[in-house]
Each structure stands twice: as structure tokens, then as C-alpha cells.
Amino acid sequence: MIDASHSTYPPLNTLKRIAENLWIVDGPIIRFGMPWPKMPFPTRMTVIRLAGSRLFIHSPTRLTVELRTEIERIGEPRWIVGPNRLHYWSIPEWRAAFPEAFVYLAPGINEQASDHIRFHGLPLDGSRNYEWDTELATLPVAGSYMTEVEFFHYSSRTLILTDLIENFEPRKLKSFAMRTLTRLGSVQDPDGQMPRDMRLTFIGRRQELRAAIEKMIRWNPERVILSHGRWYEKDGVNELRRSFRWLLD
Incomplete structure (x- = not known):
């Protein structure tokens, strides 16, 4: 059995400031995948305060009473965003x-x-004509199964991904089977990448995917937030180049 306190990123369900007007919230474990084995996924949401104290809520996790109090203390939720179909x-x-x-x-x-x-x-489903355009860039990345929408916060130089990169730490996976699966799936820290099954949905769309990654690199992100696993607090461009070397080289 997975020890949730070991497998997640405590403290959970609370705002963690990582830059000016930018927070993450680490949430509980979810289990996802085939009927067996189901992979334990630590979860993470991102909160950005834009002009007028309007809050951009990306990939929301569980809303506890305490978290709601914290959210209301920093601003007013204006947009609640589901960035991909999962x-x-x-x-x-x-x-x-x-x-x-x-x-x-x-x-x-x-x-x-x-x-x-x-x-x-x-x-x-588009890249512009949103209220947040002047402060956040929006980039849909479309595969045959799933479109994931990525965001770049200009002022903090933060790229916000969801499942485009996953980066599970072996030390947080007590099961040998899970450690093996993440390694074979190319989603194990320190070399987390796009999951291999997700890559298959871009067969025939590699040029479009490469153009999207190159655009992210041109944004020159300082940090890259991921929804699952260890995120990148620094060297954002180098982490993108490493994660997508199979596509860029």
C-alpha cells in the first residue's frame, strides 16, 4: 500500500508561494490507469493572481475549507481552468x-x-482572445487523443504544464512495479519526459508538437510547473530541452 504522506508533497491543500502573484497547491494522491495496475499520481494545481486580484485557477485539486479561506484572502477566483480532458x-x-x-x-x-x-x-481551444491575454500566454497542444493547453506567466517567467511532462521521484514510489513502470514510461526523475503513451498520440503531428516546444523555449521560462511529480524550480529552458531531446535532436 502506498503511504500517502510519503508519496505526496506535504503540506497538502494549502497555498505555497513560489513567485510574486504565483502559488502552487499540492493535493492528494489519485489513482489512474488500467484496471491493474493503477498508478498513484500526486496532484498539483497552480494559482495566479492577475490584475485586479483576479485569480486564475489551473487544474484545481480538492477544495477544503481551509484552502478556500486562503484563496479568498489573496483574491477572487475569476477563471477555473480544466487544461486537458483528464x-x-x-x-x-x-x-x-x-x-x-x-x-x-x-x-x-x-x-x-x-x-x-x-x-x-x-x-x-484557442491561443488568444481571453481576458488574461496580456498577462498569460495560452498554447493549445493537440494530439490525436488529447489537447492539452499550456500557459506562460509573463511576469514570473513561469511555464505551466499538466501532463506534457511527468516526473515521478523513485523515492516516493515504494512499489518496485511502479518504479519500473515510470522508468519504462520515461517519466521518472531526474529524466521526466512526455509519457510514452502520450507520444503515440502525436504520430503524424511531430512537426506541430516540435513547433509548440520551440515556442515554449523561446519564452525562456525560469521555472516549469508540472501537475505530477517534482517540478522544475530553475533552469526551465534546459529542462525543456532535456525532456524533449527525443523530438528536438
Whole structure:
């Protein structure tokens, strides 16, 4: 059995400031994958405070009473964002808590979520014409199965990814099977990359994927936030080049 306190990034469900107007929240473990074995995924959301103390909530995790108090202390949620078809589970509780916020859903979420999302979400499928354009760049990366929408926070030079790179630390995986799977899947720290199964969805779209990665590199990010595993607090450009060397070389 996985010891959640060992496998996650405590403290959980609380704001952690990593730059001016930028926080992460490390959430609980979720289990995802085939019926067996299911992979334990530590979760992470990102919160960005934009002009007017409006908050951009990326890939929301569980909303506890204490976290809601912290959120309301730093600003008002304006946008709640599901960045790909697999990152939607906690969106309904955030919408219920903050009904004035706009919910943006990446392509495929409504299909994937089925009855879990029973409200209208705005489409998150383009690169511009959002209220946040002057402070955040938006970049959809479309594979045959999933479109993931990436963001770049200009002022802090922070790139925000979801599943495009995963980086599981072996020390946080007590199971030999899980350590083996992450290594074979190319998602094990210190060499976390795009998961091999996700790469297959870009067969025939390598040029588009390469153009997207090159655009991220041109943004010159100082840090790269990931939803699963150890994120990159520095050397963002070098981490991108390393993670995508199979595509760029």
C-alpha cells in the first residue's frame, strides 16, 4: 500500500508561494490507469493572481475549507481552468464555491467527464482572445487523443504544464512495479519526459508538437510547473530541452 504522506508533497491543500502573484497547491494522491495496475499520481494545481486580484485557477485539486479561506484572502477566483480532458474532477466543487467564476474546459472534457460536469463551460481551444491575454500566454497542444493547453506567466517567467511532462521521484514510489513502470514510461526523475503513451498520440503531428516546444523555449521560462511529480524550480529552458531531446535532436 502506498503511504500517502510519503508519496505526496506535504503540506497538502494549502497555498505555497513560489513567485510574486504565483502559488502552487499540492493535493492528494489519485489513482489512474488500467484496471491493474493503477498508478498513484500526486496532484498539483497552480494559482495566479492577475490584475485586479483576479485569480486564475489551473487544474484545481480538492477544495477544503481551509484552502478556500486562503484563496479568498489573496483574491477572487475569476477563471477555473480544466487544461486537458483528464484534469476536471474537482472543477464542480470549485464552481459551486465560486459561482461567479468562468469555467474554461479543454477539448474532450465534456466527453470524458460525462455526468460529472452538469454545467456549461467555455471552450479552451484557442491561443488568444481571453481576458488574461496580456498577462498569460495560452498554447493549445493537440494530439490525436488529447489537447492539452499550456500557459506562460509573463511576469514570473513561469511555464505551466499538466501532463506534457511527468516526473515521478523513485523515492516516493515504494512499489518496485511502479518504479519500473515510470522508468519504462520515461517519466521518472531526474529524466521526466512526455509519457510514452502520450507520444503515440502525436504520430503524424511531430512537426506541430516540435513547433509548440520551440515556442515554449523561446519564452525562456525560469521555472516549469508540472501537475505530477517534482517540478522544475530553475533552469526551465534546459529542462525543456532535456525532456524533449527525443523530438528536438
